[in-house]
Amino acid sequence: DTAVSQTPKYLVTQMGNDKSIKCEQNLGHDTMYWYKQDSKKFLKIMFSYNNKELIINETVPNRFSPKSPDKAHLNLHINSLELGDSAVYFCASSQKGNQPQHFGDGTRLSIL
Amino acid sequence: DAKTTQPTSMDCAEGRAANLPCNHSTISGNEYVYWYRQIHSQGPQYIIHGLKNNETNEMASLIITEDRKSSTLILPHATLRDTAVYYCIVRVLNSGGSNYKLTFGKGTLLTVNP
Numbered sequence: 001d002t003a004v005s006q007t008p009k010y011l012v013t014q015m016g017n018d019k020s021i022k023c024e025q026n027l028g029h030d031t032m033y034w035y036k037q038d039s040k041k042f043l044k045i046m047f048s049y050n051n052k053e054l055i056i057n058e059t060v061p062n063r064f065s066p067k068s069p070d071k072a073h074l075n076l077h078i079n080s081l082e083l084g085d086s087a088v089y090f091c092a093s094s095q096k097g098n099q100p101q102h103f104g105d106g107t108r109l110s111i112l
Numbered sequence: 113d114a115k116t117t118q119p120t121s122m123d124c125a126e127g128r129a130a131n132l133p134c135n136h137s138t139i140s141g142n143e144y145v146y147w148y149r150q151i152h153s154q155g156p157q158y159i160i161h162g163l164k165n166n167e168t169n170e171m172a173s174l175i176i177t178e179d180r181k182s183s184t185l186i187l188p189h190a191t192l193r194d195t196a197v198y199y200c201i202v203r204v205l206n207s208g209g210s211n212y213k214l215t216f217g218k219g220t221l222l223t224v225n226p
Contacts, residue, residue: 103155
């Protein structure tokens with residue numbers, strides 16, 4: 001059973017398009033996160049939700065909009081995709097914000 | 113979160129112990145030391161964390177110096193599958209909001225050789 005699952009695993013699209021990445025966790029965790037890993041392999045937090053409430057919003061363009069319909073899901077919608085958005089996006093969850101985080105296997109986004 | 117310093121890369125022979133060092137000389141009294149690793153093409157994986165006592169679990173041991181300014185992650189019998197980037201992170205445990213995030217550095221690429 002996959003604890004934190006992301007779809008799609010790969011996403012190739014053209015500049016200017018709008019796309020969504022979905023994340024689901026079956027661990028019963030209260031807190032979920034989105035991280036971005038760029039081409040230099042630096043991993044940075046983007047957003048975090050606790051029980052559907054936004055608690056972390058790093059300096060991210062407002063083209064990125066997270067949505068948490070329930071505490072088991074945290075989706076990421078990206079408008080007007082740009083070349084610089086090419087990266088691997090990881091979803092994670094934790095029981096509480098201060099507990100170890102469990103990561104999905106990432107969504108590899110490539111912008112043409 | 114306190115800054116950490118790790119070697120860029122290390123090698124280890126299969127079956128031997130891998131000792132990964134981390135310096136965190138500016139660590140605060142309420143900051144924990146966490147270790148995660150990232151195997152190629154996978155998401156980061158939690159390994160272990162501790163405050164000041166040495167810790168051991170099924171994956172590894174964590175040795176923290178008495179002054180807490182450095183620590184060592186020990187993989188007792190490294191296998192080829194332990195080849196990964198290992199991240200040492202310090203963060204406050206009992207705090208909310210923005211302190212929930214993990215701040216990843218460059219980590220140490222551990223290569224386990226046959």
